[in-house]
Amino acid sequence: xxxxxxxxxxxxxxxxxxxxxxxxxxxxxxxxxxxxxxxxxxxxxxxxxxxxxxxxxxxxxxxxxxxxxxxxxxxxxxxxxxxxxxxxxxxxxxxxxxxxxxxxxxxxxxxxxxxxxxxxxxxxxxxxxxxxxxxxxxxxxxxxxxxxxxxxxxxxxxxxxxxxxxxxxxxxxxxxxxxxxxxxxxxxxxxxxxxxxxxxxxxxxxxxxxxxxxxxxxxxxxxxxxxxxxxxxxxxxxxxxxxxxxxxxxxxxxxxxxxxxxxxxxxxxxxxxxxxxxxxxxxxxxxxxxxxxxxxxxxxxxxxxxxxxxxxxxxxxxxxxxxxxxxxxxxxxxxxxxxx
Amino acid sequence: xxxxxxxxxxxxxxxxxxxxxxxxxxxxxxxxxxxxxxxxxxxxxxxxxxxxxxxxxxxxxxxxxxxxxxxxxxxxxxxxxxxxxxxxxxxxxxxxxxxxxxxxxxxxxxxxxxxxxxxxxxxxxxxxxxxxxxxxxxxxxxxxxxxxxxxxxxxxxxxxxxxxxxxxxxxxxxxxxxxxxxxxxxxxxxxxxxxxxxxxxxxxxxxxxxxxxxxxxxxxxxxxxxxxxxxxx
Amino acid sequence: xxxxxxxxxxxxxxxxxxxxxxxxxxxxxxxxxxxxxxxxxxxxxxxxxxxxxxxxxxxxxxxxxxxxxxxxxxxxxxxxxxxxxxxxxxxxxxxxxxxxxxxxxxxxxxxxxxxxxxxxxxxxxxxxxxxxxxxxxxxxxxxxxxxxxxxxxxxxxxxxxxxxxxxxxxxxxxxxxxxxxxxxxxxxxxxxxxxxxxxxxxxxxxxxxxxxxxxxxxxxxxxxxxxxxxxxxxxxxxxxxxxxxxxxxxxxxxxxxxxxxxxxxxxxxxxxxxxxxxxxxx
Numbered sequence: 001x002x003x004x005x006x007x008x009x010x011x012x013x014x015x016x017x018x019x020x021x022x023x024x025x026x027x028x029x030x031x032x033x034x035x036x037x038x039x040x041x042x043x044x045x046x047x048x049x050x051x052x053x054x055x056x057x058x059x060x061x062x063x064x065x066x067x068x069x070x071x072x073x074x075x076x077x078x079x080x081x082x083x084x085x086x087x088x089x090x091x092x093x094x095x096x097x098x099x100x101x102x103x104x105x106x107x108x109x110x111x112x113x114x115x116x117x118x119x120x121x122x123x124x125x126x127x128x129x130x131x132x133x134x135x136x137x138x139x140x141x142x143x144x145x146x147x148x149x150x151x152x153x154x155x156x157x158x159x160x161x162x163x164x165x166x167x168x169x170x171x172x173x174x175x176x177x178x179x180x181x182x183x184x185x186x187x188x189x190x191x192x193x194x195x196x197x198x199x200x201x202x203x204x205x206x207x208x209x210x211x212x213x214x215x216x217x218x219x220x221x222x223x224x225x226x227x228x229x230x231x232x233x234x235x236x237x238x239x240x241x242x243x244x245x246x247x248x249x250x251x252x253x254x255x256x257x258x259x260x261x262x263x264x265x266x267x268x269x270x271x272x273x274x275x276x277x278x279x280x281x282x283x284x285x286x287x288x289x290x291x292x293x294x295x296x297x298x299x300x301x302x303x304x305x306x307x308x309x310x311x312x313x314x315x316x317x318x319x320x321x322x323x324x325x326x327x328x329x330x331x332x333x334x335x336x337x338x339x340x
Numbered sequence: 341x342x343x344x345x346x347x348x349x350x351x352x353x354x355x356x357x358x359x360x361x362x363x364x365x366x367x368x369x370x371x372x373x374x375x376x377x378x379x380x381x382x383x384x385x386x387x388x389x390x391x392x393x394x395x396x397x398x399x400x401x402x403x404x405x406x407x408x409x410x411x412x413x414x415x416x417x418x419x420x421x422x423x424x425x426x427x428x429x430x431x432x433x434x435x436x437x438x439x440x441x442x443x444x445x446x447x448x449x450x451x452x453x454x455x456x457x458x459x460x461x462x463x464x465x466x467x468x469x470x471x472x473x474x475x476x477x478x479x480x481x482x483x484x485x486x487x488x489x490x491x492x493x494x495x496x497x498x499x500x501x502x503x504x505x506x507x508x509x510x511x512x513x514x515x516x517x518x519x520x521x522x523x524x525x526x527x528x529x530x531x532x533x534x535x536x537x538x539x540x541x542x543x544x545x546x547x548x549x550x551x552x553x554x555x556x557x558x559x560x561x562x563x564x565x566x567x568x569x570x571x572x573x
Numbered sequence: 574x575x576x577x578x579x580x581x582x583x584x585x586x587x588x589x590x591x592x593x594x595x596x597x598x599x600x601x602x603x604x605x606x607x608x609x610x611x612x613x614x615x616x617x618x619x620x621x622x623x624x625x626x627x628x629x630x631x632x633x634x635x636x637x638x639x640x641x642x643x644x645x646x647x648x649x650x651x652x653x654x655x656x657x658x659x660x661x662x663x664x665x666x667x668x669x670x671x672x673x674x675x676x677x678x679x680x681x682x683x684x685x686x687x688x689x690x691x692x693x694x695x696x697x698x699x700x701x702x703x704x705x706x707x708x709x710x711x712x713x714x715x716x717x718x719x720x721x722x723x724x725x726x727x728x729x730x731x732x733x734x735x736x737x738x739x740x741x742x743x744x745x746x747x748x749x750x751x752x753x754x755x756x757x758x759x760x761x762x763x764x765x766x767x768x769x770x771x772x773x774x775x776x777x778x779x780x781x782x783x784x785x786x787x788x789x790x791x792x793x794x795x796x797x798x799x800x801x802x803x804x805x806x807x808x809x810x811x812x813x814x815x816x817x818x819x820x821x822x823x824x825x826x827x828x829x830x831x832x833x834x835x836x837x838x839x840x841x842x843x844x845x846x847x848x849x850x851x852x853x854x855x
Contacts, residue, residue: 122845216430
């Protein structure tokens, strides 16, 4: 009862570390408007949207072990759907952005469902799957640039509707910086909480099992292809949610929102924050984008070089992520304090 | 008597090599059955077909008369066929208790619970240890436990005593005998001492064919079988 | 008639390009299960070699010899210095080679700038074939691509190295117990693959804009070729190139380029569903 329960306690302690970190992080963000001006709010808000994108990839890569090089494509589907269908739905009044958002979610889920069905049920896994998602990203980028009658080509599109809601006689359109900021914060918190709760029990255990040894999970009766397909579809829809939010908030979309480079950067955010930790990738987005601003202020051309070096370093030096190393170090420090 | 698990004229060809030639097998509910044969006799191929991980090039697999051919692996498991792999195949990053929990599907076994099973397997003290940290013998037992948690009608065990000590082997034999009756158990084994301890009806495979069948005592006295094991063929 | 001839020749040009770019990728993928995301950058390096050789007064033919040497050297360095340590971690290999790809792109861009640099073929002019006039250089490209594929098939089937290589592809362990130095074979095969990619760079350079980021355009299509055709199989590369290149050429006559790319992607994905190991598996 004593010795055998130790690892479980330690494991739970590890989880509590992340929960504490998530709580502190979200509390800090909730208080941020107290001492920030509108510009500061919009900067943090945009990074949070990218944090949501990182979170969506972590659900797929961290929790199900499927690495996608195509998440920017789904982010782009969400963003472009907002900029294309939003204005078309001007008749819906304050609901225009909601229409654009739902269209984006539906299209992203349909595309992911189609591609995911053929690949996953065809037994395509691991590196093969990653390669096809890379191709998806490239094709999406070409469509965004090439199909200019619809997408605006290189120039992009302006006029995505601002977030709002209209039910019966009640109507609200969000314009001011603080409301928009809290809207994003609430959505990110809700998705974070939702994924955490969903992945705590049976479902998370099944995904962990599939990631560990898929054939074994199959012989235990799990339809693993169906599990992975569902994760891929939901994760892609979440990426589209982030994209739709981004377009609605900035009222503007451009082809770099679907590019392969954005897909690459999302992977960096997740890797820095620690894959599989959910809140880590959101924080990772903050850390990396902050660093990006610093580096780019010296010379914006050397940032991709930085990212390239990062990938090589990560594989050899910190395969589980940077933030987990930090969390571990803090925990070790605390424990040695306690035992002293 | 209709068989619970039935293999009919099962054949498997890999390119030009025939691994299995029209093998017939019928296992009744609650029966304990051993399959023996030298290396390359086709034992693992037969198992992979019965568990759905290989699709036979000829023949049928039926469970309670229902055709299973062509179904995906997970459907075999759902139908009631559980399998333990030859090399311990666990979810190393999950705890022992979580490994059992993952294996529990739908109603689970009616005759035991996760905690009882942990006690039966002698693993209650390791419940929250990651499975990768277990000793070899404990891994073999945990894997049997995982197969049991699915509440199977048929339990397929591929060399359950590989790498176990003589004492552990005997314990495993006693465990299987206590389980027989609740479900059908089919065991592939190399270790003759273990098969002798099980004392069950035995089927001998050689070069992809069934060459003998019957109680183990008789099989052991069979000249052809002895010749094969002594390498005179 | 003329239309049909030029359609066929256009298809052959694209198929040749795909084939020769995908060839090295397929060898490396089939041999070591390593997806080299920096493969496209070796095409870029080949094209830059041509440009550099020509700007120093050298000829196209000279570059055709030098570029594969450059590709082989850098490939061997990459294999020994990085990829060697990642054979057991395929996803990590993807990330690391992706990093290398970004680094090469940026170093080239910082050195040579973002604007296209000059590279030209050995001759200009057209040839009349069955009434259709077709650029002579493209015919050379087709001939060289097929010659390269034939050469690689010869190496694989008829030389001791090819035999060892096929043994390693079948089973690394067994090959090693037979005394084959699998590590050396892996380095050589990888260097061979990147040499062919650099050669492909020389071949395509006169037809395209030579820029630091050009490799990305070849990466995804050549992966399609490998996935559709079958990893590690030379006949698979030919079949995959024919399907992907033929389809894209035909579609380009009917629909806008962006749509044809999307259709090729969808076709590849559907083929994978029904032939998970490719059209002609190894």
